[in-house]
Amino acid sequence: MAKEKKVSIKDVANSLGVSTTLVSVVLNGKARQFRISEEMVRKVQDAALSMNYSPNLIARNLRGGKTQLIGLIVTDISNPFYSSIARIVESRAEELGYTVIFSSSQEDLNNTRRLIDVLLNKGVDGLIVVPCDGSEPVIRKLHESNTPLVLIDRNFPTLDVSFSCLNNYRATELTTGHLIEQGHKNIALIAYNTEMNHVIERIRGYEDTMKKAGLESYINVEKVDLSNSKEEIKAVLGTLIHEKKTEAVIFLTNMLAITGLYCIKEMNVKIPDDLAVVAFNRNDVFNLFYSSVTHIRQPLERIATEATNILVDKIERGELEVKTFAYSEPELIPGDSSRKVIRN
Amino acid sequence: MAKEKKVSIKDVANSLGVSTTLVSVVLNGKARQFRISEEMVRKVQDAALSMNYSPNLIARNLRGGKTQLIGLIVTDISNPFYSSIARIVESRAEELGYTVIFSSSQEDLNNTRRLIDVLLNKGVDGLIVVPCDGSEPVIRKLHESNTPLVLIDRNFPTLDVSFSCLNNYRATELTTGHLIEQGHKNIALIAYNTEMNHVIERIRGYEDTMKKAGLESYINVEKVDLSNSKEEIKAVLGTLIHEKKTEAVIFLTNMLAITGLYCIKEMNVKIPDDLAVVAFNRNDVFNLFYSSVTHIRQPLERIATEATNILVDKIERGELEVKTFAYSEPELIPGDSSRKVIRN
DNA sequence: ATATATTACTAAATCGGTTTAGCAAATCAT
DNA sequence: ATGATTTGCTAAACCGATTTAGTAATATAT
Numbered sequence: 081m082a083k084e085k086k087v088s089i090k091d092v093a094n095s096l097g098v099s100t101t102l103v104s105v106v107l108n109g110k111a112r113q114f115r116i117s118e119e120m121v122r123k124v125q126d127a128a129l130s131m132n133y134s135p136n137l138i139a140r141n142l143r144g145g146k147t148q149l150i151g152l153i154v155t156d157i158s159n160p161f162y163s164s165i166a167r168i169v170e171s172r173a174e175e176l177g178y179t180v181i182f183s184s185s186q187e188d189l190n191n192t193r194r195l196i197d198v199l200l201n202k203g204v205d206g207l208i209v210v211p212c213d214g215s216e217p218v219i220r221k222l223h224e225s226n227t228p229l230v231l232i233d234r235n236f237p238t239l240d241v242s243f244s245c246l247n248n249y250r251a252t253e254l255t256t257g258h259l260i261e262q263g264h265k266n267i268a269l270i271a272y273n274t275e276m277n278h279v280i281e282r283i284r285g286y287e288d289t290m291k292k293a294g295l296e297s298y299i300n301v302e303k304v305d306l307s308n309s310k311e312e313i314k315a316v317l318g319t320l321i322h323e324k325k326t327e328a329v330i331f332l333t334n335m336l337a338i339t340g341l342y343c344i345k346e347m348n349v350k351i352p353d354d355l356a357v358v359a360f361n362r363n364d365v366f367n368l369f370y371s372s373v374t375h376i377r378q379p380l381e382r383i384a385t386e387a388t389n390i391l392v393d394k395i396e397r398g399e400l401e402v403k404t405f406a407y408s409e410p411e412l413i414p415g416d417s418s419r420k421v422i423r424n
Numbered sequence: 425m426a427k428e429k430k431v432s433i434k435d436v437a438n439s440l441g442v443s444t445t446l447v448s449v450v451l452n453g454k455a456r457q458f459r460i461s462e463e464m465v466r467k468v469q470d471a472a473l474s475m476n477y478s479p480n481l482i483a484r485n486l487r488g489g490k491t492q493l494i495g496l497i498v499t500d501i502s503n504p505f506y507s508s509i510a511r512i513v514e515s516r517a518e519e520l521g522y523t524v525i526f527s528s529s530q531e532d533l534n535n536t537r538r539l540i541d542v543l544l545n546k547g548v549d550g551l552i553v554v555p556c557d558g559s560e561p562v563i564r565k566l567h568e569s570n571t572p573l574v575l576i577d578r579n580f581p582t583l584d585v586s587f588s589c590l591n592n593y594r595a596t597e598l599t600t601g602h603l604i605e606q607g608h609k610n611i612a613l614i615a616y617n618t619e620m621n622h623v624i625e626r627i628r629g630y631e632d633t634m635k636k637a638g639l640e641s642y643i644n645v646e647k648v649d650l651s652n653s654k655e656e657i658k659a660v661l662g663t664l665i666h667e668k669k670t671e672a673v674i675f676l677t678n679m680l681a682i683t684g685l686y687c688i689k690e691m692n693v694k695i696p697d698d699l700a701v702v703a704f705n706r707n708d709v710f711n712l713f714y715s716s717v718t719h720i721r722q723p724l725e726r727i728a729t730e731a732t733n734i735l736v737d738k739i740e741r742g743e744l745e746v747k748t749f750a751y752s753e754p755e756l757i758p759g760d761s762s763r764k765v766i767r768n
Numbered sequence: 769a770t771a772t773a774t775t776a777c778t779a780a781a782t783c784g785g786t787t788t789a790g791c792a793a794a795t796c797a798t
Numbered sequence: 799a800t801g802a803t804t805t806g807c808t809a810a811a812c813c814g815a816t817t818t819a820g821t822a823a824t825a826t827a828t
Contacts, residue, residue: 085489088814099778104816115775138491138547139814142482142783145429149525149546157514163507170501170527179546181493181525183514202493202523203482338708345712363708364682368689370714432784443808448786459805483784486813774825781818788811795804 087133096127103128107135141203150391151199151207152182153192161334161361161380162210165232168384169208176392178205187212187306196222205395208232208387213274213306228394232387234278235405242394244387244406248278251376251410252285255330255358258374258412260289263420264328264356266298268320270313270340271332273303282332300324308335314343321355328356328418338365341373357417372415379408431477440471447472451479485547494735495543495551496526497536505678505705505724506554509576512728513552520736522549531556531650540566549739552576552731557618557650572738576731578622579749586738588731588750592622595720595754596629599674599702602718602756604633607764608672608700610642612664614657614684615676617647626676644668652679658687665699672700672762682709685717701761716759723752 089107093100098120105114106124116124127133141147150173154162162184170180181199185192192215199207206228211219216236223229223241231243252269259267269286271279283301290299302316317340320326331337337359349355351371359366359375366373386406394402433451437444442464449458450468460468471477485491494517498506506528514524525543529536536559543551550572555563560580567573567585575587596613603611613630615623627645634643646660661684664670675681681703693699695715703710703719710717730750738746 089816090814100815101778101780101817102776104814105777108816114777117776120776134541134545136486136547136814137545138482138486139783140816142480142486142785142814143816145783147482156511157501158504158508158511160502160504160507163504163510164502166507167500167502167528174527174542179525179527179542181523183518183523184511197478198518198523201478201481203480338712341712342708345714364686365708365712368682368685368709369712370689434784444785445787445808445810446806448784449807452786458807461806464806480784483813484786486784486815487786489813770828772825772827775823776821777823778821779819782816783814786812789809791806791808793805793807795802797802798800 086136087131088136089133092124092127092131092133095131096123098124107133146205146395147203148178149202149204150178150180150388151196151202151204152180153185153195153199153207153209154182155185155187155210155212157182157184159335160363162233164380165384168381169388172385172388173392176388178392185210185212189214189218193218200227206230206391208391210234211236211276213276228391230387230391230394230404232383234276237277240403242390242402242404242406244383244390244404244408245278246378246383247407247409248281249285249288251360251378252282252330252332253289254410254412255374255376256286256289257293258414259328259330259356259358259418260293260295262328262356262418264418265295266300266324266326267295267328267330268300268302268324268326269330269332270302270304270316270336272306272336274306279332286330300326304336308339310339310343313339314347317343317347317349317355321349326355327420328358330358331360334359334361334363336360337373337375338363341365341369345369351417352419353421356419356421359417362413366415369417371417374415374418375413377411377413379411382408430480431475432480433477436468436471436475436477439475440467442468451477490549490739491547492522493546493548494522494524494732495540495546495548496524497529497539497543497551497553498526499529499531499554499556501526501528503679504707506577508724509554509728512725513732516729516732517736520732522736529554529556533558533562537562544571550574550735552735554578555580555620557620572735574731574735574738574748576727578620581621584747586734586746586748586750588727588734588752589622590722590727591751591753592625593629593632595704595722596626596674596676597633598754598756599718599720600630600633601637602758603672603674603700603702603762604637604639606672606700606762608762609639610644610668610670611639611672611674612644612646612668612670613674613676614646614648614660614680616650616680618650623676630674644670648680652683654683654687657683658691661687661691661693661699665693670699671764672702674702675704678703678705678707680704681717681719682707685709685713689713695761696763697765700763700765703761706757710759713761715761718759718762719757721755721757723755726752 089100089103093103103124106121111121173180183195192212208230210233235243235245304312331340351357359373390404433444433447437447450465455465517524527539536556552574554577579587579589648656675684703717734748
């Protein structure tokens with residue numbers, strides 16, 4: 081009662097009384113190269129078709145060292161941002177003849193290490209990774225082992241590893257600029273407490289833009305723990321609103337914005353009247369919040385497709401030495417949440 | 425500059441001057457069975473560890489016919505409901521020593537067919553599938569081919585295939601009962617226009633509960649297209665509110681609820697004053713909507729874990745003939761959206 | 769007529785493991 | 799002392815493909 085076993089190349093060969101070599105060669109389109117007669121080519125193709133033969137990829141891959149598998153490690157597959165990336169990578173990979181295995185590191189270094197091992201063991205031809213905080217050494221080692229590798233969403237400026245990311249600096253330049261245009265001055269940033277490059281870049285974009293507008297004295301970067309605790313964010317928002325007279329807040333990530341908006345709702349803070357808000361990435365939440373939420377749109381389609389393309393290039397052309405740094409440009413989607421409301 | 429090739433069992437064997445058989449046997453814990461001396465066992469384990477050996481799963485699987493891969497086909501991995509399932513399946517599978525490959529059928533029959541083929545070709549040991557509308561014949565065929573298979577979220581009552589689903593009947597029994605308790609009478613249901621069993625069951629739960637409460641004359645099931653079009657849902661809501669004097673609406677799925685709430689917001693309908701609402705499944709959206717949304721909580725953790733357990737059981741114990749029908753019980757999470765507001 | 773080239777195919781090695789069958793040496797039984 | 803058993807290990811087959819090297823039969827060249 082086990083799984084029915086499939087038709088093998090041997091079955092096809094036997095049915096025609098020829099060698100497996102012949103069948104393999106014909107079905108791989110190398111008939112000419114091996115000078116197989118046209119009549120035989122037809123016979124083999126017909127037999128393969130009628131016997132419903134399809135090659136055992138495991139066997140093929142054992143020989144060839146390729147599995148047509150791509151490993152994708154995100155931090156959390158249940159985060160809509162990453163599951164969207166997963167969907168796009170999956171569909172692009174499929175177009176290119178690859179299948180994607182994905183797993184979630186839960187932002188944990190040990191998990192990341194373990195998952196990389198597991199995936200390499202499964203024989204993936206290459207990896208697309210959202211590196212978690214502190215994973216630089218792991219990624220470096222992986223890169224040095226000459227495994228085709230592309231980072232996505234986040235990158236390490238200290239590493240020569242190809243990546244496909246948002247132009248993060250430009251993203252906060254846009255949001256900050258937008259808030260300034262609206263007439264806000266006391267603009268704060270709520271960020272994660274991490275050294276990860278995408279966060280650093282976003283902070284830099286904010287600070288530079290504030291400086292350029294002569295608002296240096298208002299620069300205020302609040303850092304909260306990656307755990308996204310509601311209590312912590314509530315406390316920070318309380319301080320900003322009641323003590324620091326903050327007019328506008330930029331939430332540096334999607335998750336931060338969702339938790340932040342939840343806090344704001346519970347705190348009975350009115351948006352944009354009491355506080356203007358800008359978020360990152362679209363989310364159904366933003367449409368349904370009582371005020372439509374101004375946010376940065378990341379060209380997800382592009383970022384994920386690019387990452388896949390780069391990786392497959394590396395795998396197939398073996399161009400491991402070529403570094404591709406793909407930055408995609410953000411777009412500002414204005415909503416009501418960032419309007420300037422004149423207060424008494 | 426290709427990928428560094430890994431340490432093989434042969435390398436370990438050579439380093440000790442023993443056979444690969446010995447190494448294989450020891451590392452698979454069959455030393456006793458093969459009467460390998462304890463000293464040798466220690467030597468082999470040490471060598472394997474120090475050489476950082478880990479077996480090539482492809483090779484192992486070619487011989488054993490097992491890949492330790494599970495295929496998961498959902499309708500849309502970017503739907504938070506399914507990506508949550510994916511995360512849980514992934515983590516349970518990992519505990520059991522399996523890796524998950526997943527892909528999205530986009531609710532399309534041809535895609536489902538194709539994906540099943542692709543995954544089987546990759547040599548997955550079994551499949552967990554969210555079957556799309558009309559996929560009964562495909563699933564039947566798959567089942568008959570003796571591939572370990574578990575359906576999740578949706579099932580076919582006409583098929584003897586194991587599944588792990590919500591007790592869908594109970595879910596609408598709960599929601600409908602809740603609305604009736606609140607004092608609502610004119611309660612409508614917005615469902616998808618499909619013959620899929622989970623939808624049928626949910627409708628049945630609603631209708632039965634209405635009947636039991638003597639509200640038979642108020643039974644009103646509105647069916648909309650699976651495409652989840654905002655225009656269509658808006659039209660339906662308009663009719664319900666303005667023509668049919670509907671007091672309360674049950675959205676039969678998460679996506680319907682999200683789109684529905686969006687429509688409600690755009691239509692300036694007040695919740696729960698003008699219309700009471702109940703939804704399915706938790707969603708960040710529900711917390712941030714101006715009124716907290718009453719909804720059915722599906723024990724996702726349980727549903728997904730069960731599905732994985734059942735599948736691995738089938739794979740490992742070969743108990744293909746044993747059917748497991750796992751129903752998980754829903755829970756009603758009350759919010760403000762379903763309150764009865766006395767109208768003038 | 770003999771050497772060379774071409775045609776149409778096949779045998780066998782290989783990938784990296786697992787497993788079956790078996791062998792030599794040591795130990796035990798009689 | 800001889801046969802039987804146990805101990806500790808290995809050779810070789812196998813999984814299902816790809817690929818290299820080669821062969822027999824025919825055709826062409828000199």
